[in-house]
Amino acid sequence: MTNKIAQLRKERRISQAELADAVDVTRQTIISLENGRYNASLLLAHRIAKYFGLTIEEVFLFEEEEP
Amino acid sequence: MKTGGWKARAAYGTLLLLALLKVTLVPNLQGAALYQPMKSAITSLGWVLAVYLAYWYSRKKRWEKATPEQRRDMERAETDERNQFLWGQAAYYSWQVMLFALAAAGVVMSMLDCTPGMLAVAVLFGVQVLSYFGKLRVLNRKF
Incomplete structure (x- = not known):
């Protein structure tokens, strides 16, 4: 699963620390999310989407694997 | 904190x-x-x-x-959810390693014919396994 967190953050000039504070996770979690190394839980995904004023599908892109 | x-x-x-x-x-x-x-x-x-x-x-x-x-x-x-995820994964891995370590210690104690040692290993092994399955049962009911 990929996401647009880094892109949205830069567009709105928000730092990783500010986003981490807003959604109550550590900065390391935001870094891992942006690098695609960690997938957010539904609750965290919802919080992040709500923070950006978007839907979860607009922030997180679920790519189906090729069969 | x-x-x-x-x-x-x-x-x-x-x-x-x-x-x-x-x-x-x-x-x-x-x-x-x-x-x-x-x-x-x-x-x-x-x-x-x-x-x-x-x-x-x-x-x-x-x-x-x-x-x-x-x-x-x-x-x-x-x-933090990522930290808790990592700790959980690491704890499960170390639990498995500890089980093997205890089994190996049991074999060594047996070879040395050390009864107190074998008993200690058996108790620790039992505590590890019972606590795991006990917690798993509680979590299964909760979730």
């Missing part, structure tokens, strides 16, 4: 009590069958408590030196 003040106080109190026992009660047992086991038990428990107090003290100092922002990060780190 919870610094576990009451645990540290309890550990410190117990350590003082053990020190007192070591200088008052234990010397009076010299020659008795209980002397060596009691002395070893008090010393071992004392070391465990001393290590725990050193760890608690280092956490307390780190907290006291931290800025408000660092303190917020330290508190948040405890409930």
Whole structure:
């Protein structure tokens, strides 16, 4: 699963620390999310989407694997 | 962040009590069958408590030196979902490693014909397995 967190953050000039504070996770979690190394839980995904004023599908892109 | 003040106080109190026992009660047992086991038990428990107090003290100092922002990060780190995921994965891995280590220790104890050692390994193995399945049962009901 990929996401647009880094892109949205830069567009709105928000730092990783500010986003981490807003959604109550550590900065390391935001870094891992942006690098695609960690997938957010539904609750965290919802919080992040709500923070950006978007839907979860607009922030997180679920790519189906090729069969 | 919870610094576990009451645990540290309890550990410190117990350590003082053990020190007192070591200088008052234990010397009076010299020659008795209980002397060596009691002395070893008090010393071992004392070391465990001393290590725990050193760890608690280092956490307390780190907290006291931290800025408000660092303190917020330290508190948040405890409930952060990625951290909890990583700790869970690491704990499960180390549990599996410990099971194998205990099994190996059991084999060594058996080869050395050391009955107390075999019993200790069996108890630890049982505690590991029972606590795992007990917790799993509780979690299955909850979720």
